[in-house]
Each structure stands twice: as structure tokens, then as C-alpha cells.
Amino acid sequence: MNPNEFEGRILDAAAMRAERDRLHAEGRTLVFTNGCFDLLHAGHVTYLQFARAQGDALCIGLNSDASVRRNKGPARPIVSQDNRAKLLACLRFVDYVVIFDEDEPRDLIAKVLPDVLVKGKDWARYVSGREIVEANGGRVVLADMVPGLSTTNIVSRILETGRGSR
16 A cells, blocks of 8 residues: 555545445445544454445544543543544555544534444444434444453553553
């Protein structure tokens, strides 16, 4: 992969909608998922591979730094939105990354109108944008999560390890 190639995968909402329209013209389906993806780990990779398998192209709605702080607290994110976007865009099964600043991706989903919306089963009670996707003929798929793998768990283990070595 050309070092600058990943930058062409990081789009704004309007460019992503144009890509969605292009995919539809080709008879292809767009899958959307979202998250913070702070400290990328194997649980994320498993989840994103599953999401990509639900259609022809995968778009990740990435919470901005401000959005992560509001959702996770002032100590997060650990990795900046630009670096998180670059890491995600370099994964071969990720086609597009769109950074959004809201607390949840509902407005972005309304702009992009994906065919498939994927969220982890831990979000089964409330999937932001579900009604938009389903009203436009799309479907929502819930993915199994990898037990014990989360950024919060990793951060906790790092902090515990640091305390133990003093």
C-alpha cells in the first residue's frame, strides 16, 4: 500500500455519501459501524472483519476526540482521532473512515444511508441509527464481542501493572 493511499480512505460525510451512491450504482452494498477504536486491539479486528463480511464495503464512523471525551471521560482518548483514523484506514478490510463529532452517529448515518448497520451485541438495547437504516430498506446486524478484550480493560491492566512495579 502506498503510504499516502490510506488518506484517500478518510472522508468527510458528503464525500462518503457520494461513495455510497457510487457503490449503489455498481450494485454494491455499504456496511457501516462506529466507535472510538482507541488502542486498536484484536477484539476490534475481529469485530471489523465480521462487519466487512456483511457487505461489499465497510465505512467506520469514528468518534472525534471531543466525542470520545464526552463518552469515556477526560482521560480518553489515548490516541488522537487523526492517528486512530490512519490506523483504521490501513486495515485491508476497512474501506472508509469518517470522523464525527456528535455523541452518537445518528446524524452521520442519516447522511450516509448505509445498507447494513453493524454494532456489537453489547449495544442490542439501543442501536443509534437503527430506525434510519431500516426505514431505508437496510438491516441491522449484531456482532458477538470478544470476551475480555476492550480498551477499558487494557487501560486498567496497564495502570495495575504500573502500580505493581513501584
